[in-house]
Amino acid sequence: MDAHVKRRTSEEVVAERHGKGPQQTTMENRMRSEEERDKLRSYFARWAYESGVPFNALRLRGFEELVEAIGQYGPGFKPPSFHDYRVPLLKSEKEKIDEIKKKHTISWKKGCTLMFDGWTDKKGRHLINFLVNSTEGTFFLGPVDASSQIQDAKMLFEFLDNKIEEIGEENVVQVVTDNASNYVAAGRHTRFLEAMRVHTRGADLVRAGATKFASSFLTLQSLLKHKDNLRKLFLFDHWDNSKLSHTKAGKQIVEIILSTPFWNGVQDCLRASLPLIQVLRIVDGDERPALPEVYIAMEEESDESIVNSLMHKANDAFNDILTRMVPDTTLQDKISAQSAAYTGSNGSCKGDVVWWEKHRSSTPELTKLARRLLGLCCSSSGCEHNWSIFEFIHTKKMNRLEHQRLNDLVYIQYNLRLQIRFQEKGNNPEILIHWCLMI
Template sequence: MSTDSPFDQEHTVTDDGRIEFSSIGEGHFIFEDKNLVYSEDDQVQHELEVQLGEEGQTDVNATVLWKHVVKGRKCGNAHGGSHVFKCKHCQKIYHGTYTRVYAHLMGHKKGESKGIGYCSAVKADKNLQLQIKREVEQAESSPNVVPLKKSKLNSCSGATSQGPSLALSYAGSFEKDPSAQDRHDVDSKVIRCLCANGIPFNVLRSPYWEEMVSAISKELGYKSPSYERASTILLQNERIIVESELDDFKQKWSHYGISILSNGWTDVKHRPLINVIASNQFGSMFLHALDFQVVEKSHKKIAHYMLETIEKVSPYNVVQLIMDNSASCRAAGEDVMKAYPCIFWTPCIVHTLKLVLKDVIKELPWLKKTYLTAKAIVKYIVYHFDAAEIFLNHSKLELLKAATRPYAVYYIFHLLFNVKETLVAAVLSDQWEIWSRLPILDEKVELCGYSVKEGVLSEDFWEAVQLALDIIKPVYKMIKFTEQEGPLIGEICERMDNMLGEIQDNLKKHVEMFMTVKEKLFSRWTKSNVPLQCLAYALTPKYYDEDLIQTPAPGGRKRCAPDQDDDIFEGAMAAICKMHPNDDHADTIRVQFLSFVEKKGKFSSPTAKRDARNPKINVLQWWKFHGGDTKELRDMAFRVLAQPISASSIEKPWSTYNFIHHAKRYQLNESQADDLMFVHSNLRLLSRFNQNYQYGQHRKWDINSGHIFTDESSSQWEEMHLSGLEDESSFLSPASTSHSSIQELLRIIEDVPSNCNQSTDDASLVNCGDRGSPAVGVYRLDSTGKTKKFL
């Protein structure tokens, strides 16, 4: 190396640890010696080979910050493991061990001195500080790496002498990580704890579990809090923290409004609970839950409870109240609207469609008989080991694992129809003839083997199944649409018309049957009863597109712009007047509404028309882009279009009811149980609106296939949206599934808890189980597809 190289000279160090090279400029920093690292690839390789005296032999991840400097050769024996290095950020040259590199890039506590200053470039760039912090944390907490030395990171409560508060404190003391055997022992303790306390393994997917383990690993000698402290002070503090995390969402309430979602649930013993959530398109917040086991279940009590909730969140913020479409909830909603005329009561669209299915099944005796026969055939197979084994021997078909939902009748018909050939082959086999003569031992079985064979071989039965699907499938598609996320309230009226049109197309040869379905639908839902949905439809710009209007609609219906539909226009005007009791304000908005529907001003621009057709721009974004000239109308559009349409789309199957009763069982008082429910529910709701919930290692972490109260498969159906409904073959894709059809049918007919929200006066045939009820099925399939019986 050249004698001019600074790496061969004796270095003098200033007070902050920087080396002075008074006679050599920046351009003389020479990269020609073989011991100098001059590229990132070489640097990584070099770090794997170099022994750092003070740090010892180290894994590369334990010295992750070396990549932020250009490292020269050792400084000599006097300096032990010291190296000359140049910071890539501030371009200054220093010498020292990894300890100094760490202190230079991470800062150190006030009063400490590592002989090196905090990097000025890092100090000035908060994003760079966070990046470096994450790199260090990930390297030191990586489960795949066992570094021999580990720093201790603590967030500084205030600014340090060398850097801002975002810099992490650096503890110079190191201690050796446990050996591989020690790590195995720790893993064993974790599994033992989970098993002993009945905690599902799914908890290991939770981001909160990862945060907990990471925090414990950084706090040496940490002791777990006591039961008393956890259930009092710590629980109260956590509620305060969660409430602060919800502040961003609550700040949007005054501008976008909220809907109060109220779901009624019962457990297997029919103990009632009503839980309440505040929601709009920007988030959801669990407010509280009321155990109606101890109060009168009248509409007056429900209304009183809702009025207290509205007062708590401010009546101005509340746009609508969404409840079940039962008689008591409807009466309670009317009482609320009398107290607050500006608030809408809207029936939950999912519950409404469930009741429509119930009404149709009751009105059509053949449909009820077909459903009961199909269910009995499924029960016969899944509750008999030999029958199930015969079926599996003839089945090559695997189906997506379906959720048990309020529309389980659709699943039974659809899946049974798709295994028709397998069922026929099974009942015609020699094994079936022998086994079907054996006595029936399980009380759940309603048909004998001969009756099952007769039903499976009956063409009339399969024709009835197909006709049932013609009625139920459009309703199912509508339910699945309502369970998507996003501003959907403006599409309900159009989608309901399309649903009815599809049923009409399917029943062209059965006009009387179609009229029965139509009558039952209109008895539960009409446009005149949902003025807010009419207004949302009228404020959705894509429905004024000329190309869309010319597109044929299902059922032969002629499309028209929303303002040309008398029911829609009257409902929209009624909603505007209801939301704005001040006549002058209402008049201003109505005039601006006419400018919108007539496409005047900015609404006539090519960009506005193009954005209306653009699926990448939702309706809220459209109004933000193009509603500036009509601010009053735009602000009203925000409040209307940001509202949800269904309580079921927000309340995921988290066994809320049972969680409360477990809290009572463990002798928590009312305040503690309320805090526990608040923290539990809102942490999950916060997760749902986090990007990491949709993607990454924590994707949908709270949906647990191993827990009897949750339904992992609902996410699979949710992701399919409507694509699978248009192509029947998509339900039968062998490449993407791992559950046999017999297991699928087992899940449907077992008394496992359902997602359906039910009221005490609306039990239905399509209700496939109560929330919180235990799974009572006795058969399961092992990894080879064989049925096992659990004692």
């Protein structure tokens, strides 16, 4: 092979494999027999089964890159030692994450969101995750062990104050949290549940959505879908012979299920809540800034009265935000004047393109504030995506590690997962902001 031909990195090869374009097959792969490939796969499987590697680990892009890198290295590769894996390699990977943090730090200066969420592990320790979201994506700052602290508003304020100082007080536009997930509990009546599944062909009525707010909507949808079968359930001998049928609660259930007004109410609720669910799905995420997408969704709303009402509330909120974020009254007046000119324009996102092209250079103060606002996320769901990482790392074996090394492991794995999640989404948050502002 020509020495001047640059070999593609394992990351490039795997990225091409996951892309939509045609994939190249190397000469070496063509020359390998199926028997050789099966033998190699068997070695991987044996190691994974012996060490207890979770099946999902084989889906990670990093695993594919590892395999490709080993193949490119060729025969004779000596794997890292226990010490290498535990000390120098861990240090090296942490330094790489720190380099990624530098890119995020630059983006934080445009405005960012501090997100946090609490979690109690199996040993009763209360941990608080702190993350920062910006147009660069979401970055995990690290956990704080609050087990020994008195968990009150003063404690939380001290933690937040420290993190805001670390990020830069002038950079943090908002703080978002959601601790409701820690207090959710549910109970089920097993025997009655099994009887219900007979009539719903194995389906559960209570459906867990990808997001918490979607669960109630999906449950109502499921109720309506199984309406006829649910009614049949209460007309069979199995129900009459159950103890629950003779209780006050059981009689109330029958009355509700057989009630026509109840089902009409379910239909009305689904029709009324669908637009709200669509908006909530937009804002419950951190991969893309939510406000530009909400603005675009408003453009598609056919009811002009709803749009006007939302715009009026948005203007009121903007005035409140302006006084909070811009303490200089002279600067406030400039932004207000520029905002008034903007409000008097076309008033639509597509029509705004012309306005921003024409006036962006003459409205630098409004432009800067708009970018800070449009780049925000509206949810702390990014905190909730990776609790399994803590469950995995905080095992009995891992807990023998020194505290700092354990934190480094969490720091590396959490941020690698976040980076992969944003890469797989394939979204560039800046595109939405530029599209709305044309800056």
